[in-house]
Structures are given as C-alpha cells and as structure tokens.
Amino acid sequence: MKDEIVKIEKLEDIIDREMERHPHSQPLLQAFRHVILARNRILEGLQLAESEPLVLDDIRFQGGVPVIAQYPLIREDDPWKDIVQAMIPAVQEGFPDLREDLDRLGNALQADDFDLYDYFRRNSEEQQDLLSIWAGTISIAAERIGFILNQASRIVLEKRAGDIAEQIEALHWEKGYCPICGSFPSLAVIGEKIGERRLHCSRCGHNWRFSRVICPYCEREAQQEMNFFYIEDKPQESAFTCEECQRYLITLNRVSDLNDRDLDVSALGLTHLDIILQEKHFVPMTVTDWNVF
Ligand SMILES: [Zn+2]
Ligand SMILES: [Zn+2]
Incomplete structure (x- = not known):
C-alpha cells in the first residue's frame, strides 16, 4: 500500500x-492528470485471473510477430466493466464537458446494455463499427466512448505487458512496432550516456530498444532524407521525421534518467511539436488521445 502511495x-x-516546463500544455496536462492518476491507481490494485503461462514461439517473435498475435492479452474474464466504471469519475473530473455523456454510459453499463469484451476483442476497424452502434444507442459521440475504453484497455495491457517484459528482454526484436501489443510508438527517448533509442508504446506502456538510424515506421535506413526537427533553445525536444513515409516521432534527447519521467506525461507536454509537424504535413506514427487536432 505504501509503495502505491509513493508511486502516485x-x-x-x-x-x-x-506543467512548469511547458506552460502552454498546462490545460491539457491538467485534464489528463486525473485520467493518468486514476489509471495508475487502478493498475496498482488490479488483480487479473490466473492465465496459462506465456509460451512464445521465439522464431516467430524474432521475425516480428508480437506477443499479442501469439497469446491472449485481452480476455473475456478481465474486469472490463469494473475498470470502465472506475475510470468514469476521473475522466469526468478532467473533462467536465463529458460529464453527462459519461453518466449515460455508466448507466448503460450498469444495465449491461453493452458487452465490453465484444469491443476489446475486435480489431480497430471493427471497433469503430461497434462504437458507432453504441454511440447511436446512448447518443454519445463514438470518439468519447472510444476515449474511455482506450483507458481501460491500456490498464489491462499494461498489467500484462509488465508481467511479460522480463520474459522477452533477452530475445531480439528489430521492429519499430511494439513487441507486446504491435502498436507503433508514440514517443522516442535517446539516452544521455550510450545514446541508444528507446521507443514508447502508449497502447500498453511498454518501452523497447530500437536502432537510431532506421525509421520505425517504414524501416528505411537513415540517409540524407531523415531528419531531426528541433525548436531553437530546446535541443532536448525534437521530432524524428522520415521523408520516405512522411511520418514523424516526437523524440526526447539526452535523457539521463527514465525513472524521473513518465513518457505519456512527456508526450502531453510536447504537443506543440505535434502541431508544427502536422502543419508540415507529417503524420504521427500512431494516433493517441492527444495528438490529433
Ligand atoms: Zn504496446
Ligand atoms: Zn519512414
């Protein structure tokens, strides 16, 4: 219990x-503060049902097939309803405009009107179809329902990713998408001492090592056409851009201690870079709750 309090x-x-570092991001950080804290509190107390041990096909994994394609990370017996219900007050706190909508969603869940697992087990395209149906049923914009459901899947995926991370640590992974959940990164961090690049996945919270000279999205090797975009006076904050696939990845440079950071919080502080890069017609490697304008 004490550890949990210290962590929060x-x-x-x-x-x-x-917020001090990036005053312009204060409203966004203030809104997400409630969501991030609640997500972490729920994660700390989360107990998932015992599942069969992970047996990975190392050859397939090292060839680029992530854990999620070999092992169920999303399960029917996960406490979806409890997690979403527990997240609703925090999202309402951070985003007062959603208050009434989420009251309606909470009531619908209470009445078992929706089968949440039916959403989580689908691929993202099929998820959109289901969200549109639910959105019509309770008159809430589909994105708003999607926003809170993403928080719930992050909690379950992060819990399982934490259990699995050690097991895959020794295996080779040379892909720009997440070895656990298969999503593209939302942020990269380049360490101060050895200068290695780590990519961060906002869907499951996992971080993994990746070459600094290859585009994580299209795997093109660095040549002249790969650039880092900086804002004057802030050499630590940049974006990697690739002319080949027109994607960008917000990148923190020379970070000395990752433990002093929460990479989702860092990403929220750097959305001014997202705006600039998107004005230059680059596309983020992954869509997050905060990088689409
Ligand atoms: Zn992931
Ligand atoms: Zn590329």
Missing part, C-alpha cells in the same frame, strides 16, 4: 514538473 505521489510531481 511521484507521478503527481512528474506532472507538476512537466
């Missing part, structure tokens, strides 16, 4: 520091 307090400090 540390996260609060991290959010405060990010």
Whole structure:
C-alpha cells in the first residue's frame, strides 16, 4: 500500500514538473492528470485471473510477430466493466464537458446494455463499427466512448505487458512496432550516456530498444532524407521525421534518467511539436488521445 502511495505521489510531481516546463500544455496536462492518476491507481490494485503461462514461439517473435498475435492479452474474464466504471469519475473530473455523456454510459453499463469484451476483442476497424452502434444507442459521440475504453484497455495491457517484459528482454526484436501489443510508438527517448533509442508504446506502456538510424515506421535506413526537427533553445525536444513515409516521432534527447519521467506525461507536454509537424504535413506514427487536432 505504501509503495502505491509513493508511486502516485511521484507521478503527481512528474506532472507538476512537466506543467512548469511547458506552460502552454498546462490545460491539457491538467485534464489528463486525473485520467493518468486514476489509471495508475487502478493498475496498482488490479488483480487479473490466473492465465496459462506465456509460451512464445521465439522464431516467430524474432521475425516480428508480437506477443499479442501469439497469446491472449485481452480476455473475456478481465474486469472490463469494473475498470470502465472506475475510470468514469476521473475522466469526468478532467473533462467536465463529458460529464453527462459519461453518466449515460455508466448507466448503460450498469444495465449491461453493452458487452465490453465484444469491443476489446475486435480489431480497430471493427471497433469503430461497434462504437458507432453504441454511440447511436446512448447518443454519445463514438470518439468519447472510444476515449474511455482506450483507458481501460491500456490498464489491462499494461498489467500484462509488465508481467511479460522480463520474459522477452533477452530475445531480439528489430521492429519499430511494439513487441507486446504491435502498436507503433508514440514517443522516442535517446539516452544521455550510450545514446541508444528507446521507443514508447502508449497502447500498453511498454518501452523497447530500437536502432537510431532506421525509421520505425517504414524501416528505411537513415540517409540524407531523415531528419531531426528541433525548436531553437530546446535541443532536448525534437521530432524524428522520415521523408520516405512522411511520418514523424516526437523524440526526447539526452535523457539521463527514465525513472524521473513518465513518457505519456512527456508526450502531453510536447504537443506543440505535434502541431508544427502536422502543419508540415507529417503524420504521427500512431494516433493517441492527444495528438490529433
Ligand atoms: Zn504496446
Ligand atoms: Zn519512414
């Protein structure tokens, strides 16, 4: 219990520091503060039913087939309804405009009107279809329902990713998408000492090592056409851009200690870069709750 409190307090400090560092992002960080803290609190207390041990086909994995394609990371017996219900007050706190909508969603879940697992087990295109149906049923914009459901899947995926991370640590992974859930990264971090690049997945929270000279999205090797975009006076904050696939990846440079950071919080502090890059017609490698304008 004590560890949990310390962890949440540390996260609060991290959010405060990010707000000082990036005053323009304060409203966004303030809104997400409630969501991120609630997500972490739920994660700390989350107990998932015992599942069969992960047996990976190492050859397939090292060939680029992520864990999620070999092992169920999303399960029917996961406490979907409890998690979404627990997230609703935090999202309402951070995003007051959603208050009434989420009351209606909470009531519909209470009445078992929706089978949440039916949503989580689908691929993203099929998820959109189902969201449109639900949106019509309870008169809430589909994106708003999707927003809160993403928070729930992050909690379950992060829990399982944490259990699996050690098991895959020694295996080779040379892909720009997440070895656990298969999503493209939302942020990259380049360490201060050895200068290795780590990619961060916002769908499951996992971080993994990746070459600095290859585009994570299209795997093209660095040549002249690969660039880093900087804003004057802030050499630590940049975006990797690829002319080949026209994607970008927000990148923190020379980070000395990852433990002093929460990479989702860092990404929220850097959305001014997302705006600039998208004005230059680059596309993010992955869509997050905060990088589409
Ligand atoms: Zn992931
Ligand atoms: Zn590329």
